[in-house]
Amino acid sequence: MSSFQKATLLAARSVGPLSLARSSFLARSMTKATRPSHFRALATVADAVFSAHKAAPKAPVSTSTPYQFDKNAPKATPAALKLKSGHVFTGTSFGAQTSSFGEAVFTTSLVGYPESMTDPSYRGQILVFTQPLIGNYGVPSQEKDQFGLLKYFESNKIQCQGIVVNDYATQYSHWTAVESLGEWCAREGIPAISGVDTRAIVHLLRDQGSTLAKLEVGDEVLENKEVEIFPNPNERNLVSEASTKEIYNLNPMGDVKIALIDCGVKENILRCLVARGASVTVFPWNYDFNKVMDQFDGLFISNGPGDPRAAMTTVQNLATAFKNPSPKPIFGICMGNQLMGMAAGLDVYKLQFGNRGHNQPAINMQTGRCSITSQNHGYALEDSVLVPGSAIKGWEKYFVNANDGSNEGIRHQNKPFSSVQFHPEAKGGPQDTEYLFDDFLNLARAEKVKISSKPFFVTEPLSKEVTRPAEIVI
Incomplete structure (x- = not known):
């Protein structure tokens, strides 16, 4: 027995029989070190980019600066979040x-x-996390599933303009991780700041x-220079920026065909449709989908970023679809609701500060x-007019937010x-309302059966008389 194993057993005897049993098991395990393990270890990996950025900044210009420098220890690169209101939060x-x-x-x-940062709905926004510790499980790979969709991300790149966290984990550990959060941000050209009071930011x-x-x-x-001009991303057509530029199809052998209007669709929305057997054309x-709706069994309007008034072309196309005397099922999520x-x-x-979480x-x-x-x-429907006898006939409230009373459907x-x-499809949870995808596809399948020229089966009435052949007597 090695000296380390002896020390382990001696320490165990000093704390009781239960620990002794555990330590004996540990000692027996140590003697089998050469045996191949059947379990994958969760290695703790350091953030190489964060370490590389440890270049000593210039000396502070005044004693009021929040940075305290040790001449013998290099510090990470300074960073600051500057709000239009004049508030400045400094960190690294x-x-x-x-x-x-x-x-x-x-x-x-x-x-x-990872899912939040790649959500197209965050396009043009600097994302502040209220969860204090961020980055502790790293960033996964760009692996795809059987449908060709990303397994761990909502799009193929970081969509937000930057992230703000209280405590960045410079070491990460997770079996899916291939790089750190800092390495990912650096590779994608996205700034990130840590060491700030995110609670104070959220209060503001x-x-x-x-x-x-x-x-x-x-x-x-x-130097705390003032920023004079703050460009407003909501003045751009962020929906156009996030949307696909080409038409493409997923799961072409699906039993029901769905046309999806991409305003910035998340990968898991597509997955929730195709995993339920739908063929989805994006x-x-x-795009004026009214021209091709005779080829589809249902229409889906996706989520997306920014001001919904930038997508008035889609609104006009929907207004036309609503007037169709033989309408196909239509379902929308987030931007699609608006x-x-x-x-x-x-x-x-x-909304004053939106609903995100x-x-x-x-x-x-x-x-x-x-x-x-x-x-x-960050936007919501004004649904107070949806009352009996209103000018908007036929429509009613579906869901309402229990916190602020805003429209939820x-x-x-x-x-x-x-x-x-x-988002019923939420990657990261919760999944309480994922049944809404089933409801929508059930309507689409029922519509397909109703209008199909070749129904799946034809029943015969039980009262129909059956003509039997005459009995031949020899």
């Missing part, structure tokens, strides 16, 4: 050595930062509303059941049209 950079502008918003999600955003910001990286942030946001509501005659307004309660107005949902939106009382503001 762990991402790309560049600066960016965007709308500062916060998310209350506890997990799923909650009280004064979402605001424009700049995430600045470099030694010059110590169209650009401004576009369908506008096509029905509702207005939209900007995995813990938003939505009440089903038909059943009274409250579900915990994942959300990511609408539905038509007579036609197969409905939409929700939250």
Whole structure:
């Protein structure tokens, strides 16, 4: 027995028989070190990029600076989040050595930062995480599933303009991880800042509303220069930027055909459709789907970033589809909810700080059941006009947010049209409302059977007389 094994057993005897048994097992295991392990180890890996960025910055210009420098120990590159309101939060950079502008918003999600950062709905935004520790499980690979969709991301790149965290884990550990969060941000050209009081930032955003910001990286942030111009990403057509430029198809052998209008669709929305047997054809946001709806069994309007009023072409196409005397089932999520509501005659307004996270309660107005949902939106439908006798006939509230009373969905009382503001497909959870995909595809399948010239089977009435051949007597 080695000296280390003896020391282990001696230490175990000093703390009791239970620990002794465990240590004996440990000692026996050590004698089998040459045996191949059947378990994959969860290695803890250091962030190489963060270490490489440890270059000593310039000396502080005044004693009021939050940075305290040790001449014998290099420090990470300084960074700062500067809000249009004038507030400045200083910290250290762990991402790309560049600066960016965007709308500062916060998310209350506890997990799923790779999915959040690649969600096209975050395009143009600087994302503040309320979860203090970020980066502890690294970043997975670009592996794809059997449908050709990314398994661990919602798109093929980081969509947000930058990220802000309280405590960045410079070491990560997870069996799917291939690189650190800092390495991923640096490779994608996305700035990231750590060491700031994210609670104070969230209080500001909650009280004064979402605001424009700049995430600045470099030694010059110590000089606290004022930023005079903050470009507003919501003035751009972010839907057009996030949408596909070409038409493509997934699961072509599916039993029901769905046309999907891509306003910035998430990979898991596509997966939730094709995994349920649907063949999905994805169209650009401004494609006139009314020209081809005779080839499909249903229409899906996806999520997307920015102001929904930038996608008025889609709204007009939806208004035309609503007037079809033989309508196909239509379902929308997030941006899709807002576009369908506008096509029905509702207005939209900007929320003070939006609803972003995995813990938003939505009440089903038909059943009274409250579900915990994942959300990511800064705009909402003005649904107060959806009352009996209103000018907008046929439409009713579907879901309502239990926190702030904002709209979480609408539905038509007579036609197969409905939409929700939250994300039933949430990657990272919760999955309480994923049944809505089944409801939509069941409607599409029923529509296919109804209009099909060749039904699956034809029943014969039981009262039909059966002519029997005459009996031959020999």
